[in-house]
Amino acid sequence: KQEVTQIPAALSVPEGENLVLNCSFTDSAIYNLQWFRQDPGKGLTSLLLIQSSQREQTSGRLNASLDKSSGRSTLYIAASQPGDSATYLCAALTSGTYKYIFGTGTRLKVLA
Amino acid sequence: NAGVTQTPKFRVLKTGQSMTLLCAQDMNHEYMYWYRQDPGMGLRLIHYSVGEGTTAKGEVPDGYNVSRLKKQNFLLGLESAAPSQTSVYFCASSYTETSTDTQYFGPGTRLTVL
Numbered sequence: 001k002q003e004v005t006q007i008p009a010a011l012s013v014p015e016g017e018n019l020v021l022n023c024s025f026t027d028s029a030i031y032n033l034q035w036f037r038q039d040p041g042k043g044l045t046s047l048l049l050i051q052s053s054q055r056e057q058t059s060g061r062l063n064a065s066l067d068k069s070s071g072r073s074t075l076y077i078a079a080s081q082p083g084d085s086a087t088y089l090c091a092a093l094t095s096g097t098y099k100y101i102f103g104t105g106t107r108l109k110v111l112a
Numbered sequence: 113n114a115g116v117t118q119t120p121k122f123r124v125l126k127t128g129q130s131m132t133l134l135c136a137q138d139m140n141h142e143y144m145y146w147y148r149q150d151p152g153m154g155l156r157l158i159h160y161s162v163g164e165g166t167t168a169k170g171e172v173p174d175g176y177n178v179s180r181l182k183k184q185n186f187l188l189g190l191e192s193a194a195p196s197q198t199s200v201y202f203c204a205s206s207y208t209e210t211s212t213d214t215q216y217f218g219p220g221t222r223l224t225v226l
Contacts, residue, residue, distance in 0.1 A: 004154070030209070032216060043116075043202055044155075045215035046114075099170065100215065102154040 002027040002094045006103035013080055014111050021075040021106045023090035028068045031093040035064050035075050038087045038105070046086075048075070052095075080110045114138055116218035118203050124224045125193045133188040133221050135203030143206045144186035145170075145215065146178060148199040155202065161186055193225045 001073040003026045013019050023033070032051045036044040048057045048064040050073070056065040071091055087107045091100040119134040142163050147155040157170030161180040175197060177189045186205075190197060198222065200222050204215040 036217075043222075044204075045217070045221045046214040049214050091155075098156075099157055099160070102156075104152060106153040 002030075002092060002097075002101045004090060004092050004101050004103040006088075006090060006106050008106060009104065010107040010109075011107045012111060014078060015082060017080050017110075018081055019077050019108075021077070021088050021090075021108070023073040023075070023103055025071045025073075025092045025101075027092075027094055028071055029095040030068065031095055033064075033066055033073050033093070034091050034100070035062075035073075036089045036091065038084075038089060044089065077108075080108075082110045082112045083110060084110050113171065116199075116203055116205055116216050118218040118221050120221060121175040121219065122222050125190075126224065126226050129193050130191050131190070131223075132190075133201055133203075134224075135186045135188070135205075135218060136184055137186075137203075137216070138184060139205065139207070139216065141205035141207050141216075142183075143215075145179065145204040145206075146176070146186065146188045147202045147204065148172065149202060149220075150199050158188065158201075160177070166188060186215065193223075195225045197223065198225045199223060 005024045034049045035047045052065040062080040066073045087105040089105040091102045116137045118144040130153040145160040149155045156199045159178040161167045167178045179187045203218040
């Protein structure tokens, strides 16, 4: 059974710092892995989707990598800003099920 | 283009009461999903639909029923609410279930069962 873990659960950094959020999954047979952002009281917004055949995806200051063999994905945020404060969730689409398994998220706070 | 909308945004129920949550999407998506989000548990799939008139069970289906009578709407019903169903409920939709397609989420419904 696929399990997705995100560590740390919470993170505070000063503005301008580069940071890395971690996501690990137990079953490497995935179709894709997605990173989402969730603001308090809001729904989820897709940030980056990495297909199983890809190693990384980039969007602006965000870069997500995928290493299926080690069961890990990272979300790199460059030059963090207070507006980046939110909860970041990763989700793995497991082969054969077409259902996303979500991690519990990392709550990020960027201090001005 | 409103995307995915959910009704209501908040609701308080007493144990044993029933209610229906409505999800609507205007993107002509085939696939729709209902999740619940609980502290420390992440999002868990309750039921999903791969097209009009079809539904299937997800990870935590007990105590819930769903219907997809129209392509744009996906209803989640609680026949006899229990305190364990206190949660935030999210609806999502996607055009396909392929590896390249993302899911679009609604803003959520916060449900409290007393």
